[in-house]
Amino acid sequence: MRAYYGFKDGSGDWFICIDTDQCTACGACVEVCPAHALEVGENEYDPMSEALVAGVKDAMRKKIRYACAPCQPGYGEKPPPCVAVCEPGAISHSEAWRQLYGKK
């Protein structure tokens, strides 16, 4: 399952996408996120499954644009720490950061 956390407003789509089929719940992303936006827990979108997955904390979902911005998702020289540390490559960001803040 691809879980999109974040929001869409007049300025664009601000989402973190976590592919729960690839996520191994290792928790590495939780450790490296400077905004402490991530957590590992039950898969709330699949209540019948036992597997743990990474997700964005409830309180962070409506401010993901600002929480993620310092890591320059999609436009900095290096990928954000959460993306870089994720071995299965389960984390990605939507385009809005690159479109709005990236070099034109």
Added chain:
Amino acid sequence: MSEGATNEYWRWPESTWTNPDIDWKKGTLITAGVDVGSVSSQGVVVVDGELYSFGNTRTGYDSPDSARKSLTMALGKTDLTLDRIDYCIGTGYGRVNVPMAQRTITEIACHARGANFMYGPEVRTVMDMGGQDCKAINCDEKGKVLNFMMNDKCAAGTGRGMEVFADLIEVPVWEIGPRSFQIEKEPPMISSTCVVFAKSEVVGLLEEGVPENDIIAAYCAAMAHRIMELLNRLGVHEKFVITGGIAKNEGVVKRLEKELRIKTAETVWYRPEYKAYPFDTQIAGALGAALFAEAMVRKGKAQSVRKA
């Protein structure tokens, strides 16, 4: 406007229903789902996986009270009591405020499950148009969520937006749909996304003397367009269904179908034996929660709390 005019055009009718074909006393597993949304609350009771009753009410200022009211409505004229319910799950925006629930599940999972039961296993995309948010969900044949996208940061293009609009132009909210087609030609849509700005745009149109029905059409078109943006990002697949209150507004639904070039599934029960039962698009979340409760107890993932 005259002082003391108390017409509330946003007030949509509440409803309740009990299945005449089921005797709960013969059932072994009775579960309930309570969906407390920002605008409406639903309670659904399921007996051995079959829909037994539901209640659909407006959410008040007190979430626990609204939860209680919706389930009381569902139990309504039956002699079934709360202590005979095996397991109850809360869902929706106010799910943490459902006092009788043993656990909570997000409304995304519940709507996919509920839509799967209501419209059948061919459902692949569910659009839940809530009171204060909208969610696009792709699911598989079991009603399991494959991916989803939610917009809950802004009330534009939601049920509450429609209620505000109904109040503003003084047309009952259930008449908006039919009246939006009583026009000569499709007007340009309201350009503001934001409910507050859209409201002032509508006031401007009223002052210009634009016919009411044209404004209604323009607003419905704007809402349809906004929903489409969210859907396009996620991807729409047939069978496509809309749940929630806005699904009852054909002014939005038909315009959305036109923009997407995809028909929404008919609002009839998938199972033939349900055909005569009332079909309420608003109960999908609570129904999904009740079905999850049933599956969890049956599979031993949850313990029954039945007292009587």
